[in-house]
Amino acid sequence: xxxxxxxxxxxxxxxxxxxxxxxxxxxxxxxxxxxxxxxxxxxxxxxxxxxxxxxxxxxxxxxxxxxxxxxxxxxxxxxxxxxxxxxxxxxxxxxxxxxxxxxxxxxxxxxxxxxxxxxxxxxxxxxxxxxxxxxxxxxxxxxxxxxxxxxxxxxxxxxxxxxxxxxxxxxxxxxxxxxxxxxxxxxxxxxxxxxxxxxxxxxxxxxxxxxxxxxxxxxxxxxxxxxxxxxxxxxxxxxxxxxxxxxxxxxxxxxxxxxxxxxxxxxxxxxxxxxxxxxxxxxxxxxxxxxxxxxxxxxxxxxxxxxxxxxxxxxxxxxxxxxxxxxxxxxxxxxxxxxxx
Numbered sequence: 316x317x318x319x320x321x322x323x324x325x326x327x328x329x330x331x332x333x334x335x336x337x338x339x340x341x342x343x344x345x346x347x348x349x350x351x352x353x354x355x356x357x358x359x360x361x362x363x364x365x366x367x368x369x370x371x372x373x374x375x376x377x378x379x380x381x382x383x384x385x386x387x388x389x390x391x392x393x394x395x396x397x398x399x400x401x402x403x404x405x406x407x408x409x410x411x412x413x414x415x416x417x418x419x420x421x422x423x424x425x426x427x428x429x430x431x432x433x434x435x436x437x438x439x440x441x442x443x444x445x446x447x448x449x450x451x452x453x454x455x456x457x458x459x460x461x462x463x464x465x466x467x468x469x470x471x472x473x474x475x476x477x478x479x480x481x482x483x484x485x486x487x488x489x490x491x492x493x494x495x496x497x498x499x500x501x502x503x504x505x506x507x508x509x510x511x512x513x514x515x516x517x518x519x520x521x522x523x524x525x526x527x528x529x530x531x532x533x534x535x536x537x538x539x540x541x542x543x544x545x546x547x548x549x550x551x552x553x554x555x556x557x558x559x560x561x562x563x564x565x566x567x568x569x570x571x572x573x574x575x576x577x578x579x580x581x582x583x584x585x586x587x588x589x590x591x592x593x594x595x596x597x598x599x600x601x602x603x604x605x606x607x608x609x610x611x612x613x614x615x616x617x618x619x620x621x622x623x624x625x626x627x628x629x630x631x632x633x634x635x636x637x638x639x640x641x642x643x644x645x646x647x648x649x650x651x652x653x654x655x656x
Contacts, residue, residue: 610639
């Protein structure tokens with residue numbers, strides 16, 4: 316095909332028109348950016364917490380808050396950061412709920428600043444509790460319960476109690492949790508727990524969940540647990556698109572007094588559609604499991620679909636009863652799975 320060039324004057328006019336339109340578009344974008352960006356930017360702030368601070372302060376780095384109670388009383392906006400001073404210890408429990416706002420693209424971030432990771436001593440409660448809120452990042456923290464026998468909480472619990480739909484985006488990274496009764500880390504709908512009736516409204520959990528580089532040990536029932544309330548017939552899974560990677564779960568013993576089902580699991584992916592466990596290690600879990608009807612496993616999945624477990628190690632896990640106590644398991648209700656590698 317022969318290409319015919321336009322006369323020089325027409326080419327110049329076309330270039331000018333394109334240049335004018337480009338400049339007009341850039342002017343419009345700059346104008347919109349000038350108008351809109353400061354509005355969204357003002358909604359994001361960093362709040363600092365230090366033992367040397369005061370709860371009467373504004374929460375800036377030079378004038379930080381002092382306690383977790385002050386954090387719990389605040390409403391946060393999408394993109395905000397809650398930062399605890401690294402290397403320091405904070406007594407109590409950090410709680411964030413749907414009074415605050417967050418989004419997958421602009422999550423609320425809970426973490427540490429300065430040197431090292433901050434420590435939360437949670438006593439008998441939960442170290443970090445997120446209720447009915449997606450768009451959350453929890454990272455660079457060390458969480459410690461009183462001990463697995465007397466504590467009645469979780470290290471991290473991200474719970475959707477609404478039940479109407481899955482909430483989106485949870486990322487837990489570089490967190491250590493030990494000494495908690497139920498689990499080092501839990502994500503999902505309202506969990507089924509021994510002696511606690513789960514409301515039907517808590518059916519749905521979360522989608523787009525990442526748990527990475529975490530260490531969980533010395534927790535009684537689970538190291539890491541992703542789940543939702545169990546129902547015999549369901550149309551949808553509680554959670555979707557969950558990845559647990561580069562985590563270590565060890566010496567989570569189980570409960571000798573609980574006889575009805577398993578306890579002392581390392582990592583359990585339950586009630587999830589499209590999930591994966593990769594490059595994780597589980598060892599010496601489950602030795603105090605008290606049930607002869609069901610036993611713990613180092614790394615396993617249950618009642619889930621499209622699950623892959625790969626590049627993991629699981630060894631030295633036991634059961635105090637007669638059942639299970641193995642390294643890996645793709646248990647009842649698991650469909651469309653990839654072989655364990």
